[in-house]
Amino acid sequence: MSKEIKVGVIGCGAIGRQHIARLMNTIPETRVVAVADYYQPSAQAVAEQYGITCCATGEELIARPEVEAVLVTSADPSHAGYVLECIKAGKFVFCEKPLAQTAQECEEIIRAEVAGGRRLVQVGFMRRYDRGYAAMKQAIESGEIGAPLMIHSCHRNMSQAPGFATDYAVTRVAIHEIDISRWLLDDEYATAQVLAVRQSKNTQGDWLNPQIMMLTTRSGQRIDVEVQTDGAYAYDIQCQVVGEDGTVSLPDPSAVVKRAGAACSFPIMTDWSQRFIEAYDIEFDAWAKALLNGAPDGPSAWDGYVACVTGDALILSRQTGKPEAIELMEKPSIY
Ligand SMILES: NC(=O)c1ccc[n+]([C@@H]2O[C@H](COP(=O)([O-])OP(=O)(O)OC[C@H]3O[C@@H](n4cnc5c(N)ncnc54)[C@H](O)[C@@H]3O)[C@@H](O)[C@H]2O)c1
Numbered sequence: 001m002s003k004e005i006k007v008g009v010i011g012c013g014a015i016g017r018q019h020i021a022r023l024m025n026t027i028p029e030t031r032v033v034a035v036a037d038y039y040q041p042s043a044q045a046v047a048e049q050y051g052i053t054c055c056a057t058g059e060e061l062i063a064r065p066e067v068e069a070v071l072v073t074s075a076d077p078s079h080a081g082y083v084l085e086c087i088k089a090g091k092f093v094f095c096e097k098p099l100a101q102t103a104q105e106c107e108e109i110i111r112a113e114v115a116g117g118r119r120l121v122q123v124g125f126m127r128r129y130d131r132g133y134a135a136m137k138q139a140i141e142s143g144e145i146g147a148p149l150m151i152h153s154c155h156r157n158m159s160q161a162p163g164f165a166t167d168y169a170v171t172r173v174a175i176h177e178i179d180i181s182r183w184l185l186d187d188e189y190a191t192a193q194v195l196a197v198r199q200s201k202n203t204q205g206d207w208l209n210p211q212i213m214m215l216t217t218r219s220g221q222r223i224d225v226e227v228q229t230d231g232a233y234a235y236d237i238q239c240q241v242v243g244e245d246g247t248v249s250l251p252d253p254s255a256v257v258k259r260a261g262a263a264c265s266f267p268i269m270t271d272w273s274q275r276f277i278e279a280y281d282i283e284f285d286a287w288a289k290a291l292l293n294g295a296p297d298g299p300s301a302w303d304g305y306v307a308c309v310t311g312d313a314l315i316l317s318r319q320t321g322k323p324e325a326i327e328l329m330e331k332p333s334i335y
């Protein structure tokens with residue numbers, strides 16, 4: 001590995017372009033050397049902007065000898081295939097969430113990574129790098145609020161891209177709460193359930209909105225997640241952990257507090273890219289430093305797998321109307 005990690009990026013859409021700018025301008029240890037996108041004009045535009053290589057396919061990018069690490073920011077269904085290809089080539093790969101579409105695909109990735117004997121994969125669960133969540137975890141671990149008993153959380157969005165569907169409320173939206181809640185509680189899930197709730201008139205398409213998702217952990221804690229996929233007043237992420245001696249809550253990002261017209265207010269952000277901008281920077285800074293030390297140490301293929309198994313159970317529960325058990329394979333020792 002060179003001192004400046006040469007990264008290839010597959011997927012030059014919204015987050016791909018933001019991460020490319022981040023890897024080029026904000027993270028000193030990384031440089032993007034090649035891009036690919038199955039919509040060629042998109043990759044060409046980015047390649048021209050930075051004067052870098054435009055590859056015809058993701059596979060070609062992975063195979064290029066100068067590419068030392070790969071960032072996958074293409075559409076969800078393509079993630080697993082590219083991650084497997086990177087493992088086959090022995091290259092580090094950072095995959096935006098979700099790791100795969102199904103738990104079976106995640107198992108295949110885990111088997112391939114374990115066969116190589118070392119971690120290559122990191123999954124883009126960036127909330128673990130958000131200063132607010134990190135401070136909550138520290139407070140929980142300090143023992144100050146006693147044993148955590150439950151989490152109340154909500155994930156409210158203003159809009160979704162065309163083609164959205166009910167299941168995406170789990171696989172694209174609540175997947176962040178699935179990951180962050182087990183990280184905060186340091187426990188695995190036992191059951192998952194979706195509860196029906198009165199539907200919002202602001203829903204912009206033919207899908208269920210809102211949904212309430214319930215999870216229990218092996219030690220009996222309960223997590224409730226209110227998911228508004230669209231039509232909400234802002235992009236608002238909230239989380240409160242209730243312990244036996246106190247609570248900790250996710251702070252809002254810092255903003256000027258205005259007192260005027262007999263009211264006190266502060267603005268709330270409207271989309272994820274601004275709300276978590278610092279978390280993404282910290283996430284990639286940590287990724288680069290870990291690679292230079294030999295291996296990624298952030299969210300792993302195991303974490304991507306647990307998120308998929310949990311998501312599958314939530315989706316099944318919406319059909320069966322009852323809590324579904326979450327059963328995991330044995331955790332390999334490299335995780
Ligand atoms: N961590 C986060 O907060 C976060 C936020 C946004 C998006 N994401 C994830 O990032 C990924 C991209 O999201 P986006 O909002 O940028 O979507 P997008 O639609 O704006 O961009 C996706 C890009 O990938 C390309 N693409 C699709 N399939 C491909 C394939 N098989 N091979 C190569 N290129 C392909 C598309 O042409 C497009 O340019 C998604 O998986 C999404 O879940 C994560």
Ligand SMILES: O[C@H]1[C@H](O)[C@@H](O)[C@H](O)[C@@H](O)[C@H]1O
Pocket residue numbers: 157160172173176272
């Ligand atoms: O609800 C959004 C999440 O908060 C973001 O972090 C992205 O993952 C995006 O794709 C989702 O639509």
